[in-house]
Amino acid sequence: MQKSLNRVQEAFLRLVHNRAYSHAYNALKQMHPADLAQLLPYLQEREQQWFVETLLKTRKLGGVISELDENKVLEFLELVPQEEFVKVLEEINADDAADLIAGLPEGQRQEIFERLSGSQKKAVGKLLGYAPDTAGGIMSPEFVSMEQTLTVGEAIDQLRAKASGEKEEIYNIYICDADDQLVGVVSFRDLVLSPPDKTLQDIMERNPVAVRPHANQELVADMIARYNLLSVPVIDENHRLIGRITVDDAIDVLKEEATEDIYHLGNLAQEDHISTPVWTSAKPRALWLLINLGTAVLAAATISLFSETISRFVILAALMPIVSGMGGNAGTQSLTVVVRGLALGEVDWSLALKVIWKELAVGLFNGVIIGAVIGVLTYLWYHNLTLAMVMVLAMVGNLIIAALAGAFIPLLLRKLRQDPALASSIFVTTATDVGGFLLFLGLSTIFIKLIIS
Structure with missing residues (x-):
């Protein structure tokens, strides 16, 4: 076993290799998608098929695909029926869905995109319009915004209602005026700790740090690190809020850029991995x-x-x-x-x-x-x-x-x-x-x- 695997992962692999699938199934249900995503290279072909089928049954497939390294996604998707892949794209965050579609071969990319429906297709389509290494390419169009005239009590009631449909964590509430222009931000902590009769205008941070959709992703990640932000809003040329970039996105960017620099120092292509042909x-x-x-x-x-x-x-x-x-x-x-x-x-x-x-x-x-x-x-x-x-x-x-x-x-x-x-x-x-x-x-x-x- 490689040192990168923890004890839970090693125990799971032993169960699968020994065909103790019922115990492996129970173990898989308790494991984090990031840990499961590491296991694909260690599984034989028949084990991989069981692995995918089990991920479908436990509704973990989307999380695992989102956690896969880019060079592993296409290999993994060969094991997934196309209709199931489309279902996954409908369920996961729009920015993750856009990243997955962008990594597909050109012909398959258009075919899969056309099979999306409703708001997810619209959101993914907008994200695909941005270059992948820009703020627009990594942002999520899912965020919580409210008017500045609301009281803290009213905002918490609205947040409770909105949160049930959110696919991502809520770090900040963005405050917009009647024209949807960003005027401030309230952290989740400040909202919870403020008196319920105060208005959002009273507690918001004015003129928050924001970026444009065509800003370089590395600059955005550096900004999040420099100012210790959990998320940064993305605004268009009219100062209207169109998305947000969270700290986990910034970590992915910094990891990607660090890998790119290491490869460049060795004069290697970034696509060059252990499993590359x-x-x-x-x-x-x-x-x-x-x-x-x-x-x-x-x-x-x-x-x-x-x-x-x-x-x-x-x-x-x-x-x-x-x-x-x-x-x-x-x-x-x-x-x-x-x-x-x-x-x-x-x-x-x-x-x-x-x-x-x-x-x-x-x-x-x-x-x-x-x-x-x-x-x-x-x-x-x-x-x-x-x-x-x-x-x-x-x-x-x-x-x-x-x-x-x-x-x-x-x-x-x-x-x-x-x-x-x-x-x-x-x-x-x-x-x-x-x-x-x-x-x-x-x-x-x-x-x-x-x-x-």
């Missing part, structure tokens, strides 16, 4: 590996410039990978810090000089420490003081190059409106390889007579 994984990886090959050839060409020096003192060939390798590691450290700062909005181009100077200082400090250590080791190894000093100077220089490249390259890519995580690692590695070889072999060439004497 070989060709789908290999094709984008091969492209970046070919680009990497080009930079490796550049590093090799740099070494070839000093072939005569290396032939005169072959030990240089054993030492030069140490300089380039340490530079690559140091560059990755700087790159990680800066890319993270850019992703969280802590760094922008206006702070570029400050960031670069800081990383240069770190590079110089580490260069002196690492250079001194490798210098002493080189001297103890080869009893050659000049060679040891060349190692020290090359190491200090390359760690400074690494710090400069790791800080400047992602900042430059962001300035050029490119994803700083996408290609930074290749450029940084190239800079440290070429820079390290140039410094070490160049200094060795200058002092070759002293080295071999």
Whole structure:
């Protein structure tokens, strides 16, 4: 069993594998959809069919589908009859239904959408009109709004009546005027704790934080995190309330963006997963590996410039990978810090000089420490003081190059409106390889007579 599974999940799988289906059925009824969604890869084909049928009987299918990772949804839906899938889409939140439909193949997408009915079809249709990475693409059109003239007692009575039909949690009550324009917000806590004769106008927070439907989803998630919000309203160009984005949506976005940045740092496609077909994984990886090959050839060409020096003192060939390798590691450290700062909005181009100077200082400090250590080791190894000093100077220089490249390259890519995580690692590695070889072999060439004497 993988460590990611808890004891309840492991016990459930043992029951299924042992065909103790009646006990497994009882266990499944008590489990959370998020836990059930993790189990699909561990089930055999016949077990998967039983799993789906049981989810249908216990009315948990919609919750499980909503919790599945995007790369698992299509695989799972192959087990679900289409009419049952349509029923699920009718029952779940409109934003979750829109996400599921958007992930279907184009032909199937239209067919499934047309089979929806009533208000759900209308709500899903509106959401599908927004780009998936925008506030409109992740918002829920389900919210509770009231007029500001209502008293707290009247609002609670209305809320009690409305809550029975809500599919999502109620965190805030949005206060709108006669034209449905957002004028304030009242938290559920403030509503419950306020005297019943006070009006909503008296207790509401005026001019609440709100976003437009075309705002980038990452900016919205950052806003929710920055202001510690449970939900944020979405308003149109006329300031009318059209939806809300909840904190669980923001968590999903931050998880998605973090995954995307990690994949970009490794030059991988976001669709690349453990279960992805070989060709789908290999094709984008091969492209970046070919680009990497080009930079490796550049590093090799740099070494070839000093072939005569290396032939005169072959030990240089054993030492030069140490300089380039340490530079690559140091560059990755700087790159990680800066890319993270850019992703969280802590760094922008206006702070570029400050960031670069800081990383240069770190590079110089580490260069002196690492250079001194490798210098002493080189001297103890080869009893050659000049060679040891060349190692020290090359190491200090390359760690400074690494710090400069790791800080400047992602900042430059962001300035050029490119994803700083996408290609930074290749450029940084190239800079440290070429820079390290140039410094070490160049200094060795200058002092070759002293080295071999």
